[in-house]
Amino acid sequence: MNPVETTALRKQFGDIAAVKYLNLTVRAGEVYGFLGPNGAGKTTTLRMLLGLIRPTSGSVRLLGKPPGSLDRVGALIEGPAFYPYLSGRKNLLVLADHAGVARSRVETVLDVVSLAGRAADKYSTYSLGMKQRLGLAAALLKDPQLLILDEPTNGLDPAGMADMRVTIRDLAASGCTVLLSSHLLAEVEQICDRVGVITDGRLVAETTVADLRSGGTLRVVAHPVDQARDVLTAMIGEARVQASGTVFDLEVDPGQSAKINAGLVGAGVSVSELRWHEPDLEQTFLELTGGARDVL
Ligand SMILES: Nc1ncnc2c1ncn2[C@@H]1O[C@H](COP(=O)(O)OP(=O)(O)OP(=O)(O)O)[C@@H](O)[C@H]1O
Numbered sequence: 001m002n003p004v005e006t007t008a009l010r011k012q013f014g015d016i017a018a019v020k021y022l023n024l025t026v027r028a029g030e031v032y033g034f035l036g037p038n039g040a041g042k043t044t045t046l047r048m049l050l051g052l053i054r055p056t057s058g059s060v061r062l063l064g065k066p067p068g069s070l071d072r073v074g075a076l077i078e079g080p081a082f083y084p085y086l087s088g089r090k091n092l093l094v095l096a097d098h099a100g101v102a103r104s105r106v107e108t109v110l111d112v113v114s115l116a117g118r119a120a121d122k123y124s125t126y127s128l129g130m131k132q133r134l135g136l137a138a139a140l141l142k143d144p145q146l147l148i149l150d151e152p153t154n155g156l157d158p159a160g161m162a163d164m165r166v167t168i169r170d171l172a173a174s175g176c177t178v179l180l181s182s183h184l185l186a187e188v189e190q191i192c193d194r195v196g197v198i199t200d201g202r203l204v205a206e207t208t209v210a211d212l213r214s215g216g217t218l219r220v221v222a223h224p225v226d227q228a229r230d231v232l233t234a235m236i237g238e239a240r241v242q243a244s245g246t247v248f249d250l251e252v253d254p255g256q257s258a259k260i261n262a263g264l265v266g267a268g269v270s271v272s273e274l275r276w277h278e279p280d281l282e283q284t285f286l287e288l289t290g291g292a293r294d295v296l
Contacts, residue, residue, distance in 0.1 A: 076135045
């Protein structure tokens with residue numbers, strides 16, 4: 001059983017089709033990044049997953065059940081409502097009592113989000129990052145198997161973002177499955193195992209972050225060009241040689257660079273550059289999201 005499964009999930013707001021036939025699968029134990037530009041349909045999807053709004057059609061299974069009052073799902077989706085005049089700790093105690101969770105759990109979750117040192121201070125004195133961490137602490141009270149986080153680092157400064165990333169990875173390492181949305185490619189790349197790219201309500205790609213990073217080329221600058229092309233074609237085949245002037249991009253493993261260099265030099269070709277060229281993730285995402293620059 002996958003912790004999250006949607007089938008042909010769709011949401012229509014009047015004339016706006018916010019989510020279009022979405023099939024989403026989040027596997028147990030992974031951190032899944034739901035990446036898309038502003039307005040792509042991420043929040044609408046997460047709200048449907050949590051049963052906060054009803055899908056127009058299609059279905060949702062969370063931990064094998066329809067959405068609703070699931071004890072083992074934690075969420076940070078809309079800015080959580082806390083009492084400004086109570087401390088962080090007192091706010092969590094109120095929530096714990098309301099949810100029937102043991103009060104001792106409050107200290108545990110304060111530790112997990114590194115807020116124990118400021119837990120006695122009033123919520124109204126917290127920075128945005130601390131407010132966000134308290135929101136996460138609240139989502140963790142019921143010791144969830146699945147965490148659903150909508151843009152968990154939105155509005156945080158770089159240090160706050162880094163803290164939040166570490167906390168999320170730690171939670172995943174302790175066995176919690178995490179689904180988070182983001183409009184930042186770099187963030188998803190750093191925290192997630194797999195990524196689903198959504199744009200205009202549709203899932204346009206789903207892949208592992210490892211796969212995204214693979215697939216670079218060996219870049220060679222060599223001349224005379226015609227002779228270099230002949231040697232390279234003979235060595236690895238025409239289909240794996242892309243040429244632009246004296247620059248060749250070769251679809252080979254990085255480990256083949258020494259052999260290719262030796263082949264070229266041995267044939268009397270002069271090699272002035274030979275280096276591994278990483279795949280251009282930004283370009284890939286621009287293409288996938290129709291040029292939406294706010295994912296970068
Ligand atoms: N309650 C609503 N009524 C009408 N339209 C809505 C409503 N909620 C969302 N939409 C529209 O649905 C589309 C998807 O919005 P959604 O908030 O899900 O996107 P998002 O990917 O989460 O973007 P953001 O990062 O900006 O929140 C947008 O065009 C939005 O204007």
